[in-house]
Amino acid sequence: MEMPRLLDGRLKLRHLVLVDTLTEQGSVVGAAAALHVTQPVVTRGLHDLEAILGVPLYERGPRGITPTEFGTAFTEHARAVLAQLTHAARHVVEIADATRGRVVAGIHLAGSNLLLPRAIAHLKEDHPLVTVVVREGTPESLLVELTAGRVDVIVGRLSGPGTEDTRRRALYQESIRVVAGAHHPLAARGNVSLEDLAEFPWIVPGTETVLRQELESLFAQHGLDLPANRVEATSFLTVRQLLTETAMVAALPGLLGMDDPRLVTLPTPLENIGHSVGLTLAAGRRLNPATQALIESLHTVAAQIEDA
Numbered sequence: 001m002e003m004p005r006l007l008d009g010r011l012k013l014r015h016l017v018l019v020d021t022l023t024e025q026g027s028v029v030g031a032a033a034a035l036h037v038t039q040p041v042v043t044r045g046l047h048d049l050e051a052i053l054g055v056p057l058y059e060r061g062p063r064g065i066t067p068t069e070f071g072t073a074f075t076e077h078a079r080a081v082l083a084q085l086t087h088a089a090r091h092v093v094e095i096a097d098a099t100r101g102r103v104v105a106g107i108h109l110a111g112s113n114l115l116l117p118r119a120i121a122h123l124k125e126d127h128p129l130v131t132v133v134v135r136e137g138t139p140e141s142l143l144v145e146l147t148a149g150r151v152d153v154i155v156g157r158l159s160g161p162g163t164e165d166t167r168r169r170a171l172y173q174e175s176i177r178v179v180a181g182a183h184h185p186l187a188a189r190g191n192v193s194l195e196d197l198a199e200f201p202w203i204v205p206g207t208e209t210v211l212r213q214e215l216e217s218l219f220a221q222h223g224l225d226l227p228a229n230r231v232e233a234t235s236f237l238t239v240r241q242l243l244t245e246t247a248m249v250a251a252l253p254g255l256l257g258m259d260d261p262r263l264v265t266l267p268t269p270l271e272n273i274g275h276s277v278g279l280t281l282a283a284g285r286r287l288n289p290a291t292q293a294l295i296e297s298l299h300t301v302a303a304q305i306e307d308a
Helices: 013-025 028-035 039-053 069-096 115-126 139-147 210-221 236-245 289-307
Strands: 058-061 064-067 101-107 130-136 153-158 166-181 202-204 230-232 249-253 263-266 274-282
Touching: 013 028, 013 039, 013 069, 028 039, 028 064, 064 069, 069 101, 069 139, 101 139, 101 289, 115 130, 115 289, 130 289, 139 153, 139 274, 153 289, 166 236, 166 289, 202 236, 236 249, 236 263, 274 289
Parallel strands: 101 130, 101 153, 202 230, 202 249
Antiparallel strands: 058 064, 153 274, 166 249, 166 263, 166 274
């Protein structure tokens, strides 16, 4: 095929925004709602973009659209361009007023109760006018946000080495504990086996997470199925409330709820389940001053947590 001419004036910025949104939403209806336009506008824009590129970007199905190989590749490049434009605008603002800035931190369960809050407080001591935006989500959704430039840094569990698009920095090691409400029937027991816990309802992370897979493997090693009576949740506020008001149990990072008198750690060994907590950054992207300052605060607080 001939090389598409993307600089002849036909390709618009709105086309990049469109393909980013279509891939994220997985449907024309969802993309139209997210962009606050009608479905015909989205369909027409997609047809225009496919005509410019000369390839199909999505396969249509009864449940929505799925990116083709071309669509996946073009989405990655579109997100990279949008991310660079976002950071260019912020860089100009920061040059105009060096005392101000903005950093968007993505967070999932690990690091959400101590590391990030303390790092933000540490940052604010020296940079009171820097705005910190915290976005909670699953690791997968946050990676999409990071790639698209809508998140500057992700704080949480490091499930593996960096990729072509990301780089990771470990901050400290954290174990996983079984946690329950202080009123739980097993709270006073000196030894609680996994078999004992299988009789109670569980709060578990989503199927796409590494911790969920590790829990399923652990139960299988003991000849058990993951309890059918379960709730899937990653919001610590939701998890904590369920633990304090019900007989549910959850496998959580050790620092979560450590100083909460309403929660107890049950003496149940979780063999070989632990992880590194750290940062995930976009590879090759220049860090703005606000992001760099937050990263420095995260390193400082992580060292304090390890010492403690």
